[in-house]
Amino acid sequence: MKILVINAGSSSLKYQLIDMDGEKLIAKGVCERIGIDGLFTYKPQLPGKEAVKAASVSMPTHSEAIQAVLNALV
Secondary structure (H helix, E strand, C coil): CEEEEEEECCCEEEEEEEECCCCEEEEEEEEECCCCCCEEEEEECCCCCCCEEEEECCCCCHHHHHHHHHHHHC
C-alpha cells in the first residue's frame, strides 16, 4: 500500500509518498510560495527518476499545489 502524506501550511505544502510494504520513501518534495509566485520541488527516491528543483509553477491556491504534486507522482 502506498501512502501520500501532506503537511499544508499557509503558503507551503510538503509531501512524501511512502510504500508501506517495504517501508520505503518513494518521493518527497515541497510547494512553496503558494499564492505568490509558486516554486515546486520534486525529489524521487527511485533510480532513473529525475528530480525537479525549484521549478516555477503557478499556484494561486493550495488546490493547484496539490494538483502539481499529483501530476508529478502519476
